Amino acid sequence: MIIVDIHKSIFLLNEFIELLHWLCSKEITNKVYIQQILSNLYFRETHHSCIITLKNLEFYDGFKISSNLPLPSNILPSNIASYLSHEQLNKKLYLTEVSLEYLLNFYIYQKEQYKLFSERKTSTYLLSFISQYWNQLNELIQDQIKNTLSQLQCIPTTKGMKLPKDSYIYSSNLPHKNLPLITLITSTVSKINNDNNTSSEQLMNVVSIDFLKEIGCRTIYISINPSIKPSLNSEYNREYIQTFLIRRKNMSQADIHALKQSKNLIGKCLVERKKSSSLHTSHLHIGTTLDASANKTGKYLPRDLYFPSVAIELDWPSLLILDWPDINPYSQEYLFLKDLGVQEIPELDKLIDQIIKEHQQSSMIVKEYKLPIALSFLASNFHKHYIKLWNFEKSQQAFLPCYYSTKILEQNDDSNELKVILEAPNNVFTGLIFSLFLNLNIIYYH
Numbered sequence: 001m002i003i004v005d006i007h008k009s010i011f012l013l014n015e016f017i018e019l020l021h022w023l024c025s026k027e028i029t030n031k032v033y034i035q036q037i038l039s040n041l042y043f044r045e046t047h048h049s050c051i052i053t054l055k056n057l058e059f060y061d062g063f064k065i066s067s068n069l070p071l072p073s074n075i076l077p078s079n080i081a082s083y084l085s086h087e088q089l090n091k092k093l094y095l096t097e098v099s100l101e102y103l104l105n106f107y108i109y110q111k112e113q114y115k116l117f118s119e120r121k122t123s124t125y126l127l128s129f130i131s132q133y134w135n136q137l138n139e140l141i142q143d144q145i146k147n148t149l150s151q152l153q154c155i156p157t158t159k160g161m162k163l164p165k166d167s168y169i170y171s172s173n174l175p176h177k178n179l180p181l182i183t184l185i186t187s188t189v190s191k192i193n194n195d196n197n198t199s200s201e202q203l204m205n206v207v208s209i210d211f212l213k214e215i216g217c218r219t220i221y222i223s224i225n226p227s228i229k230p231s232l233n234s235e236y237n238r239e240y241i242q243t244f245l246i247r248r249k250n251m252s253q254a255d256i257h258a259l260k261q262s263k264n265l266i267g268k269c270l271v272e273r274k275k276s277s278s279l280h281t282s283h284l285h286i287g288t289t290l291d292a293s294a295n296k297t298g299k300y301l302p303r304d305l306y307f308p309s310v311a312i313e314l315d316w317p318s319l320l321i322l323d324w325p326d327i328n329p330y331s332q333e334y335l336f337l338k339d340l341g342v343q344e345i346p347e348l349d350k351l352i353d354q355i356i357k358e359h360q361q362s363s364m365i366v367k368e369y370k371l372p373i374a375l376s377f378l379a380s381n382f383h384k385h386y387i388k389l390w391n392f393e394k395s396q397q398a399f400l401p402c403y404y405s406t407k408i409l410e411q412n413d414d415s416n417e418l419k420v421i422l423e424a425p426n427n428v429f430t431g432l433i434f435s436l437f438l439n440l441n442i443i444y445y446h
Contacts, residue, residue, distance in 0.1 A: 007040045010051060016043040017083050024084065024092040031094050038093065052077075059098035060089050063133075066125040066205075069116065072106050100133055104141070108148050117154035118161060124184060124205050127154070131211040142214070149215045156183045164216035165254045169209055173247070174221055182217060213252035220247055220255050222262050236266050237324045241333050248336065260302055260341050266323040267305045269296040270316070296320065303341035307334070310344060315373050316354060319346070348389045351378055355399045359422055366403055366418040375401070398422040 011019060028034060038057040044050060045067075055073040060081040065071060067079055075098050081089060089095045107113050107126055116122040130145065137145070155167035159180035168179045169186065184207045213219065244251075244259065304320060309329065311319040322342055327334055338344065346354070351374050358372035378386065402423040 003036055006037055009042065011041070011043040012047070013043060013045045013080070016041070017080060020080070020084060020088075020093065024088040028092075034092075034094055057093070057095060059102070060084075060095045062097040063100070063103065063129070065103070065129065069107075069122060069125050069129075070113075072102075100136065101141075104130070104137075104145070108145055114152060117149070117152045120156045120161065123154050123161070124156060124207075127184065127207050127211075128205040131206075131208045134208065134211045134214070146215050155212075155217060157181055158183060164212075165218065165258075167212075168218045168221065169212055171219060175223075179221060182212065184212075186212065213250075213254075216254040217252060218254055218258070219250050219252055220244060220258075222258055222264065237322060238333070240264060241336060245332060245336050256339070263299045263301050265300055265302055265305055265337075265342070267296070267298065267300040267320045268323050269318055269320055270311050297323070301341070302337065303343065306343045306346070307337075310346070313373075314346070314354070314377055316346075345381060345385050346374075348386050348394070351386075352394070352397060352399045356422065359399075359401060359420075362420075364419045364421075366420055369401065369420045371401065375399075395426040396424045398424045400425055 006019070023034065023037065039055065041054040042051055044052060053073055054076065057076055058074045060076040061071060061078040062081070064078045067077065071077055076095060107116065116126060134142070150164055153161040153163055155162050155164055157167050157180035162180045166180060167182050168174055170181050174181070185205060186207055186209045300320065305322045306319050307327065307329070308321045308325050311321045322337065354374040355372045355378070358374055362370045400423050401420045403418045403420055
């Protein structure tokens with residue numbers, strides 16, 4: 001009878017606490033009986049508050065989750081659990097402390113709870129809670145949370161609720177006027193602004209800046225200045241990269257991704273020029289100079305550009321290069337640009353196409369044939385850069401210069417001069433011995 005009366009009652013907060021104390025004071029050892037009482041309970045904090053339903057209580061909240069956030073119905077809220085000792089909760093009421101993983105599963109992995117992240121107040125509480133325990137989570141769970149939050153407009157800003165990638169952490173280096181600045185109390189800001197105007201509730205909801213960066217919030221603003229004319233500003237790339245390099249340690253991965261996706265680096269092609277030749281040479285060779293090709297100069301994505309040294313080494317005028325001819329390959333700027341995607345070597349397919357192109361520009365007579373520069377480059381860099389990209393399809397593509405070994409005996413016959421052709425690597429007698437390319441002018445096959 002007592003169980004029926006309890007289940008029909010709607011307790012006020014103080015009455016509900018008295019009920020739990022009463023259960024703890026009795027020498028009730030029947031766990032099933034206790035669980036029956038705790039299987040269906042109703043209470044509210046005041047006469048005007050919403051009714052809170054508890055069903056099949058199993059856990060109590062030891063994380064002090066804000067009363068502004070919902071809890072699963074099988075968890076005793078912390079504002080009630082705090083009136084009881086751990087012994088009473090564990091041994092009298094047979095409740096265990098809820099785990100962090102259980103709560104995250106409720107807030108993060110159940111889509112019906114996503115609306116909590118869309119409201120400024122509840123999102124603040126949730127972000128603060130996750131931030132507080134972020135470093136206790138393994139990498140897999142962190143990645144799952146980052147993936148979920150990156151798709152939700154969960155960050156309170158001066159421009160409303162925004163996606164993490166569209167939200168900016170306060171900094172004196174940012175143009176504050178038009179950017180959606182994060183309005184959360186962050187760990188560093190709270191230290192500076194910890195004055196009488198900051199409420200205790202706000203101080204309890206501090207969010208770590210490191211956490212905000214982890215989930216994709218921004219620390220830098222990348223502007224595109226149309227007033228800069230690339231062809232007239234040779235120092236632009238240097239100034240642009242150095243501006244961000246000094247902030248590199250504080251950047252988030254979202255900042256790096258934004259830089260990778262920004263067409264803000266000036267690129268150009270090398271200009272072709274013809275070298276002087278001797279009277280006895282019938283084939284002119286193409287050379288390169290560092291003068292800009294005006295029709296190609298412009299702003300590009302980092303991944304579309306190559307470091308200048310590559311184009312010079314390959315004598316490849318059409319290769320789009322970073323406009324920074326004297327960049328030091330051992331400098332921090334070089335490494336930063338490499339991280340952003342500026343390339344040190346051409347893609348394998350592109351390099352093979354260049355080998356074929358150089359072959360077609362050369363004399364096909366063996367004695368006059370000039371081994372493609374791109375082929376020598378492939379040979380010297382194969383094991384370092386290209387070996388993992390090599391596959392059966394590439395071995396069937398004709399790009400190796402060869403001639404028939406059966407014609408060697410006839411090489412003194414001017415009417416039957418040996419001609420160079422391109423063959424697939426799997427047809428060449430020597431096979432794919434790329435190290436030989438640097439020492440041989442011709443590859444033989446049967």
